[in-house]
Amino acid sequence: xxxxxxxxxxxxxxxxxxxxxxxxxxxxxxxxxxxxxxxxxxxxxxxxxxxxxxxxxxxxxxxxxxxxxxxxxxxxxxxxxxxxxxxxxxxxxxxxxxxxxxxxxxxxxxxxxxxxxxxxxxxxxxxxxxxxxxxxxxxxxxxxxxxxxxxxxxxxxxxxxxxxxxxxxxxxxxxxxxxxxxxxxxxxxxxxxxxxxxxxxxxxxxxxxxxxxxxxxxxxxxxxxxxxxxxxxxxxxxxxxxxxxx
Amino acid sequence: xxxxxxxxxxxxxxxxxxxxxxxxxxxxxxxxxxxxxxxxxxxxxxxxxxxxxxxxxxxxxxxxxxxxxxxxxxxxxxxxxxxxxxxxxxxxxxxxxxxxxxxxxxxxxxxxxxxxxxxxxxxxxxxxxxxxxxxxxxxxxxxxxxxxxxxxxxxxxxxxxxxxxxxxxxxxxxxxxxxxxxxxxxxxxxxxxxxxxxxxxxxxxxxxxxxxxxxxxxxxxxxxxxxxxxxxxxxxxxxxxxxxxxxxxxxxxxxxxxxxxxxxxxxxxxxxxxxxxxxxxxxxxxxxxxxxxxxxxxxxxxxxxxxxxxxxxxxxxxxxxxxxxxxxxxxxxxxxxxxxxxxxxxxxxxxxxxxxxxxxxxxxxxxxxxxxxxxxxxxxxxxxxxxxxxxxxxxxxxxxxxxxxxxxxxxxxxxxxxxxxxxxxxxxxxxxxxxxxxxxxxxxxxxxxxxxxxxxxxxxxxxxxx
Numbered sequence: 001x002x003x004x005x006x007x008x009x010x011x012x013x014x015x016x017x018x019x020x021x022x023x024x025x026x027x028x029x030x031x032x033x034x035x036x037x038x039x040x041x042x043x044x045x046x047x048x049x050x051x052x053x054x055x056x057x058x059x060x061x062x063x064x065x066x067x068x069x070x071x072x073x074x075x076x077x078x079x080x081x082x083x084x085x086x087x088x089x090x091x092x093x094x095x096x097x098x099x100x101x102x103x104x105x106x107x108x109x110x111x112x113x114x115x116x117x118x119x120x121x122x123x124x125x126x127x128x129x130x131x132x133x134x135x136x137x138x139x140x141x142x143x144x145x146x147x148x149x150x151x152x153x154x155x156x157x158x159x160x161x162x163x164x165x166x167x168x169x170x171x172x173x174x175x176x177x178x179x180x181x182x183x184x185x186x187x188x189x190x191x192x193x194x195x196x197x198x199x200x201x202x203x204x205x206x207x208x209x210x211x212x213x214x215x216x217x218x219x220x221x222x223x224x225x226x227x228x229x230x231x232x233x234x235x236x237x238x239x240x241x242x243x244x245x246x
Numbered sequence: 247x248x249x250x251x252x253x254x255x256x257x258x259x260x261x262x263x264x265x266x267x268x269x270x271x272x273x274x275x276x277x278x279x280x281x282x283x284x285x286x287x288x289x290x291x292x293x294x295x296x297x298x299x300x301x302x303x304x305x306x307x308x309x310x311x312x313x314x315x316x317x318x319x320x321x322x323x324x325x326x327x328x329x330x331x332x333x334x335x336x337x338x339x340x341x342x343x344x345x346x347x348x349x350x351x352x353x354x355x356x357x358x359x360x361x362x363x364x365x366x367x368x369x370x371x372x373x374x375x376x377x378x379x380x381x382x383x384x385x386x387x388x389x390x391x392x393x394x395x396x397x398x399x400x401x402x403x404x405x406x407x408x409x410x411x412x413x414x415x416x417x418x419x420x421x422x423x424x425x426x427x428x429x430x431x432x433x434x435x436x437x438x439x440x441x442x443x444x445x446x447x448x449x450x451x452x453x454x455x456x457x458x459x460x461x462x463x464x465x466x467x468x469x470x471x472x473x474x475x476x477x478x479x480x481x482x483x484x485x486x487x488x489x490x491x492x493x494x495x496x497x498x499x500x501x502x503x504x505x506x507x508x509x510x511x512x513x514x515x516x517x518x519x520x521x522x523x524x525x526x527x528x529x530x531x532x533x534x535x536x537x538x539x540x541x542x543x544x545x546x547x548x549x550x551x552x553x554x555x556x557x558x559x560x561x562x563x564x565x566x567x568x569x570x571x572x573x574x575x576x577x578x579x580x581x582x583x584x585x586x587x588x589x590x591x592x593x594x595x596x597x598x599x600x601x602x603x604x605x606x607x608x609x610x611x612x613x614x615x616x617x618x619x620x621x622x623x624x625x626x627x628x629x630x631x632x633x634x635x636x637x638x639x640x641x642x643x644x645x646x647x648x649x650x651x652x653x654x655x656x657x658x659x660x661x662x663x664x665x666x667x668x669x670x671x672x673x674x675x676x677x678x679x680x681x682x683x684x685x686x687x688x689x690x691x692x693x694x695x696x697x698x699x700x701x702x703x704x705x706x707x708x709x710x711x712x
Contacts, residue, residue: 181256182254182256185256185257185259185260188260188264189260192261192264200264200267204264204267204268204271205271207257207268208268208269208271208272211268211272211276211280212272212276216279216280216282216283219280219283220283220284223255223256223257223258224253224254224255225255225257225258225283225284225287226255226284227283227284228284228285229282229284229285233285234282237281237282237288238282240281240323241278241279241281241319241323243275243308243312243315243316243319244275244278244279244281245279245282
């Protein structure tokens with residue numbers, strides 16, 4: 001394990017804060033990197049050295065140059081951070097009192113929630129008085145699905161003949177918005193309040209599609225809009241935008 | 247708790263902001279037509295975020311006077327708040343519409359519109375040359391000039407606007423305190439509009455947030471030289487500006503560059519991020535080495551950073567080494583109308599393919615090309631290409647040279663998953679792709695099927711004929 005080219009310099013200095021125990025790794029060209037012990041232990045080699053006990057000073061001459069060493073430590077660090085982030089959860093509470101525990105990263109699809117968390121006001125439970133549990137569960141479903149998909153797809157270079165849909169979830173989205181009008185409008189309001197652009201775009205597009213190709217009267221009927229113009233007013237409006245009615 | 251009955255009018259309860267978001271997804275006629283629903287809806291459309299007037303798509307039978315009136319009416323009534331985009335595609339060149347066009351652009355600038363497109367092109371089909379316009383609209387002199395003169399000009403245009411534009415006028419009053427009218431514009435596109443060198447210089451200097459500039463079919467543009475202050479520009483497209491003699495810009499943020507015009511010396515300084523290059527130069531420019539050579543001369547220093555490259559094919563008499571395109575993922579060639587595709591052309595094309603080790607997709611779009619004498623001859627394999635997955639060959643006629651080329655690709659692109667053979671003609675108009683029918687469609691399709699049938703089964707499954 002510890003071959004001729006490796007040895008570890010471990011500085012066992014105990015800091016004021018006992019929780020952050022650090023080790024120092026020294027590369028082959030003499031540069032030192034101080035990292036949290038837990039992070040350094042991502043390397044099995046170093047882990048064994050540390051766990052094996054007594055050492056006053058051992059030198060780890062990594063047979064890699066400074067830049068590589070730093071890049072691997074930074075990778076180690078970020079992996080650890082990512083791990084921690086992934087398992088962090090928040091609780092969202094709907095207007096009717098139901099709680100939903102979700103991964104923080106999924107909740108952060110909502111810019112509103114993101115700001116609340118970043119401002120430190122979260123306290124792990126975020127009340128959403130404008131969103132009922134039924135709608136909130138759907139919104140969470142949307143965010144989860146889109147968060148997963150975002151991790152997987154690789155933006156590809158498109159040209160004429162390739163399908164330029166940048167959304168691989170088109171089918172799923174279409175199914176998602178096959179709901180009654182009340183739910184649809186609730187989703188719009190929730191997406192607006194929670195500032196989730198993708199969901200707002202999707203729901204608005206759905207409403208727009210419901211309006212396309214219909215006469216004004218048909219649209220009124222679809223959405224139960226009551227025409228409250230007097231005949232004179234209506235004539236005036238028609239005249240103002242005559243071309244739209246030809 | 248309010249019980250939501252199933253026939254409640256929920257839509258009218260949404261905010262103006264959300265409703266205008268929805269209306270921005272509709273065609274302008276439908277969107278403005280919503281004013282008739284009810285009193286609440288009367289002015290909802292005036293908050294729309296985008297305004298698009300495409301006379302070709304949406305108003306094909308409308309007379310140009312009516313079109314002009316319609317746009318001016320909308321511009322007058324629209325509140326001018328939060329307008330992100332104004333697109334006008336209009337093919338009339340009667341000079342009585344010109345004052346209106348001045349107003350439309352003035353309106354857009356005043357509203358802080360981020361994206362402005364004015365397309366007065368007469369060309370709708372490559373095959374149908376609609377004729378030159380009798381008069382072409384020109385940007386008013388010094389329109390993009392930041393100094394006081396422009397302020398006076400816009401004020402002048404405003405005076406033509408009707409009373410309902412009190413809002414516009416009051417906003418412009420605030421704007422007069424603003425140093426720069428043009429700081430919100432991010433995307434400008436002018437097609438068949440006369441701009442001169444000073445106009446473009448003003449645009450580049452004063453539109454400080456400009457990310458995309460597209461100028462097409464402008465014969466009054468001779469020189470663009472802007473090298474002292476780095477531009478924020480990410481995308482520059484100059485198509486069919488046949489009078490150009492000089493192009494020199496300092497644009498460290500440039501990612502996309504598209505050019506179709508005379509073979510001039512092009513200096514793009516500091517473009518470390520350029521990844522998308524489209525350069526096509528027609529056959530008529532005889533004073534310079536042809537086709538791929540021009541691109542090599544001007545741009546080979548960027549080859550290693552490109553991810554997308556589009557070029558025009560020409561018959562190459564002599565051929566040079568192509569520097570490696572180590573990042574190229576998408577390569578497109580297209581042959582212009584009636585070009586001759588010879589053996590040397592294909593050698594040139596395959597050289598570029600072989601110089602692109604990570605090439606994912608290759609497209610060759612031929613357009614009414616002439617059959618050349620003799621067959622394809624030998625395309626010598628330079629070794630397998632380990633990465634190429636997708637190939638598109640359009641304008642396919644079944645000529646021997648095309649068959650040879652397709653075979654060559656099948657043999658050498660060992661990772662190939664799909665080869666699409668399209669019999670229609672696909673061509674670039676500016677940066678838009680259009681489709682034209684192949685007159686010999688039936689014959690071409692038959693040839694393509696025959697070719698397919700004649701292949702080994704593993705190759706046959708990769709071919710799709712459409």
